[in-house]
Amino acid sequence: MNNRELIDKLNSEHALLHEEWGQIFDTWDAYDLQYAARLANCISLERFGRKIYFRGIIEFTNVCKNDCYYCGIRAGNSNCARYRLDEEDILKCCADGYAHGFRTFVLQGGEDPYYTKEKICGIVHRITEEYPDCAVTMSIGELDRDFYQALYDAGARRYLLRHETADAEHYASLHPAGMALESRMRCLKDLKEIGFQTGCGIMVGSPYQTSEHLAKDMEFMTEFQPEMVGLGPFIPHKDTPFRDEPAGSVDKTLLVIALTRILLPDALIPSTTALGTAEAEGRQKGVLAGCNVVMPNLSPMEVRKKYMLYDGKVGTDMSAEAGIRTLRAQMEEIGYEVVVTRGDFTYHGRNQAGE
Numbered sequence: 069m070n071n072r073e074l075i076d077k078l079n080s081e082h083a084l085l086h087e088e089w090g091q092i093f094d095t096w097d098a099y100d101l102q103y104a105a106r107l108a109n110c111i112s113l114e115r116f117g118r119k120i121y122f123r124g125i126i127e128f129t130n131v132c133k134n135d136c137y138y139c140g141i142r143a144g145n146s147n148c149a150r151y152r153l154d155e156e157d158i159l160k161c162c163a164d165g166y167a168h169g170f171r172t173f174v175l176q177g178g179e180d181p182y183y184t185k186e187k188i189c190g191i192v193h194r195i196t197e198e199y200p201d202c203a204v205t206m207s208i209g210e211l212d213r214d215f216y217q218a219l220y221d222a223g224a225r226r227y228l229l230r231h232e233t234a235d236a237e238h239y240a241s242l243h244p245a246g247m248a249l250e251s252r253m254r255c256l257k258d259l260k261e262i263g264f265q266t267g268c269g270i271m272v273g274s275p276y277q278t279s280e281h282l283a284k285d286m287e288f289m290t291e292f293q294p295e296m297v298g299l300g301p302f303i304p305h306k307d308t309p310f311r312d313e314p315a316g317s318v319d320k321t322l323l324v325i326a327l328t329r330i331l332l333p334d335a336l337i338p339s340t341t342a343l344g345t346a347e348a349e350g351r352q353k354g355v356l357a358g359c360n361v362v363m364p365n366l367s368p369m370e371v372r373k374k375y376m377l378y379d380g381k382v383g384t385d386m387s388a389e390a391g392i393r394t395l396r397a398q399m400e401e402i403g404y405e406v407v408v409t410r411g412d413f414t415y416h417g418r419n420q421a422g423e
Contacts, residue, residue, distance in 0.1 A: 071100040078330050079107060083290050089283035092327070101323045108326035108358030111333050116360050119407045120399050121336070122392070123205065124165035124366040125174045127375040128153040132178025134209070135244045138274065140305035140376045141178050147307050151371045152182060155191050161366045161388075162195055162202075168392050172203045174228070174363060179209040189222040196223030210251055213258045220262050227259045228267040230298050233274070234288035235281045242274060256292065267296030267336070272324050273316020274302040282324070290331060296361075297335050299325050300342030303378035318347045322357040329358025336361050345382045351395070352402045362399065362406075364391045 069077065074088050084092075092100070129152045130141045141148055153161075162173050173195060177183070188208070195204055205226035206219055216227070231252055233239050239249035259266045270285050271277075289297065301316030321343060329337060338361040339354030347353070351362060365372065365383050372384040383391050396406050 071096055072103050075100070075104050075107065075327070075330065078327065079111075082331055082333075084286070086283050086287060089286045090279050093279035093282045096323055098319070101319055101326070104323060104326035104330065105357040108329035109356055111329055112358045112360055115333055118404045119360070120355060120404045121172070121361045122170055122395070122406050123172045123174050123338070123361055123363040124161075124168075124170040124388075125176055125363050126153070126158055126161045126165075127176050127365070127367040127371065128158055129177035129180040129183065130371070130375045131180040131182065132209075133181060134179055134247065136247070137242055137244070137309045138271070138302065138305070138378075140307060140378060142308060145307045148376075149374050151374050152180065153368070153371070155194065157368065158191055159194060159198070161368065162199060164388055165366045166199055166202070168389065170366070171201060172205060172226075173199075173366070174205040174207060176207040176228075183208070185215050185218050189218045192219060192222040192224050210255045213262070216255075216258055216262055216264070220264060225263075225265060226267070226296065227264040228269075228296060228298060229255055229259065230267075230269040230271075231256060231285075231288065232270055233277070233281055234284040238276055238278075238281050241276045260292075265295040265336075267298055268292065268294045269296075269298030269300075270324075271300060271302040271316060271342075272321040273314070275310050275313045277302075286327065286331065289328065294332070295335060297328050297332065297337050298340065299328060299337065300340035301346045303342055303345060303380070305376065305378045315346060318343065318350055318353070321346075322353055325354060325359060326357045338363050341365075341382060342378065345378070345380050352398055355399065355404060356402060362395050364388065364395050 071092050074084060074092055078084050131150050131152060132141050132143055135143045165173060192204055203226060204224045205228060206224050207228040232242060236249045256266060256268060299321060301318055301321040303315050304310050304313050325337060337359045339351040339359035343350035343354045366388045369387060399406055
């Protein structure tokens, strides 16, 4: 089968063989990308209409105990000016976001031991008490199952944890000793079992990534059935071991996005800040390739430039209001409407096995 026939097979069966995934990633061209993106866009329109869900990100700490080789806030980066937001700072971000129509808040940060289970669960509980019509999404890395359960009990209902790669050797090449794919996968399994809407994802074009790795990623997502998938191009940071590595391709990222939408028709897939950083119209292209979420930054202006996971991150010099206005305009340019809703995940008549 040629690649377009394989894309049609994916659309009808929601799965491909390992070698079929490999064929697509080894041999795709601009026509295959166009075909996949058009199909993914049709699926997204059928499921969600011309609606884009806003998620307000609050980057509440750039302190991290880990030393991942790709990340600008890695523990070993002595050039990073560290900060932490306290509970009142975070609640003020929520108040500003709520006033602008946000009904989902994403609390994102490094793996910062300062935020104990009691501390962070207390913050989540306050948010859910003060904004009962809002959803709280957490993105704070690998924790033990009891911590995840406590976050769920406090009211958080979504959790983003990119798996980064489904290949153990590739994972080891991106992380220092002491971090292992087995641990990441255990966390994702725990989150699903507890009841979180769970998000995974990868950086497309990360160092040492091969078509074989991407095939394994797609197979993992086929089996795991995430409710959310974060996909963006790898962008190097000047203060990391990968500073001289080439950035990931925007087109290849769009291909992975489109294939993921075809594989997981009902998933929440953000058009990421990394896409918008890599290319001026990257976010719009992401939506046209099947994305249905955008995530403006609600963090205070004074900390924006300190949460620099990669070089050149867009939006760090814009207020929350200006960023929201810009994203609304970008979506309207391509005929989409930003909606004020929690945007909960649904299976549109399919069961949890995706059938």
